[in-house]
Amino acid sequence: xxxxxxxxxxxxxxxxxxxxxxxxxxxxxxxxxxxxxxxxxxxxxxxxxxxxxxxxxxxxxxxxxxxxxxxxxxxxxxxxxxxxxxxxxxxxxxxxxxxxxxxxxxxxxxxxxxxxxxxxxxxxxxxxxxxxxxxxxxxxxxxxxxxxxxxxxxxxxxxxxxxxxxxxxxxxxxxxxxxxxxxxxxxxxxxxxxxxxxxxxxxxxxxxxxxxxxxxxxxxxxxxxxxxxxxxxx
Numbered sequence: 411x412x413x414x415x416x417x418x419x420x421x422x423x424x425x426x427x428x429x430x431x432x433x434x435x436x437x438x439x440x441x442x443x444x445x446x447x448x449x450x451x452x453x454x455x456x457x458x459x460x461x462x463x464x465x466x467x468x469x470x471x472x473x474x475x476x477x478x479x480x481x482x483x484x485x486x487x488x489x490x491x492x493x494x495x496x497x498x499x500x501x502x503x504x505x506x507x508x509x510x511x512x513x514x515x516x517x518x519x520x521x522x523x524x525x526x527x528x529x530x531x532x533x534x535x536x537x538x539x540x541x542x543x544x545x546x547x548x549x550x551x552x553x554x555x556x557x558x559x560x561x562x563x564x565x566x567x568x569x570x571x572x573x574x575x576x577x578x579x580x581x582x583x584x585x586x587x588x589x590x591x592x593x594x595x596x597x598x599x600x601x602x603x604x605x606x607x608x609x610x611x612x613x614x615x616x617x618x619x620x621x622x623x624x625x626x627x628x629x630x631x632x633x634x635x636x637x638x639x640x641x642x643x644x
Contacts, residue, residue, distance in 0.1 A: 418430040418431070418432065418516060418518070421434060430516070431511065432511075432513035432515075432516035432518065432519050433513075435501075435504060435510065435513045436501070436513045436519060439497060439500050439504065439513070440497070443493075443496060443497065443500065450462065468492075469488070469492070472484070472488060472492045472616075473488060475491075475616070475617065475620065476488065476491055476620055479620035479621055479624050480623055480624040480627065480628075481628065482624075482627060482628075486534070487534070487620070487623060490526075490530050490619070491616050491619055491620055494523065494526070494619055495612050495613065495615070495616035496612075497523075498514060498523070498574070498608075498611065498612040498615055498616075499608065499609060501513050501514045501519070502514055502578060502605075502607075502608025502609070502611060502612060503605060503608055503609075505581070505582065505601075505604060505608070506601070506605070511582055512578055512582070512608070514574055514575070514578045514611075515578045515582045517575050520570070520571045520574045520575045521571050523570070523571075523574070523615070524567040524570040524571045525567065527567070527570065527618075527619045528563065528566070528567045528622075530619075530623065531563075531625075531626045532544075532626070534623050534627050535547075535623075535626030535627055537627075538626070538627035538628075539627070539629065543629075544626065547559075547626075547629050548560060550629075566618075566622055570618055573611070573614070574611055574615055577607055577611050578608065578611065581603075581604040
């Protein structure tokens, strides 16, 4: 990347809408993940092969993390958290393709992901507590806290954007600089480190999504359902 990371040159125009490289890469990743999901679904068996076993392991790991953080049945949240994790992971690792920059190195992509999580947080919170119950959490511990609690919701999304964008963009810059100065083989260890960073950032983004959803469905001041003591028999 030679220009500013905040300025993206359009590849082509779709009517009046400019289409940039991160948009094209994002849609390509979405299509690949969808095709892989349909392919795997058509090959499901009671006697799983290596591919199905690996997929089941990933699903079990996602379910475990969701249940540990949200403290609820992971089924309603599996699709969102799993999709976010897999998309960011593949997007971060797409930097291995020669000449390609990961779409997560574009601020617009990270903002879109954070907005999806924010919208899902509100949706799950309303579905779990009801419209009145969810918005009542913004008045905890007092009505004077409503503005601060609303700002907190916005800053959560902003922190997710900055964290993902900063870590992925820094990796792109470092590898690009070292490659231009040292040649082809020297940046390989840095590329391996960049892959690890990409996996860690995908995991962190997914876990933060679980944390925010858990706070919405359980209430900011409430105790998670599994931790609530049982009533003593009367």
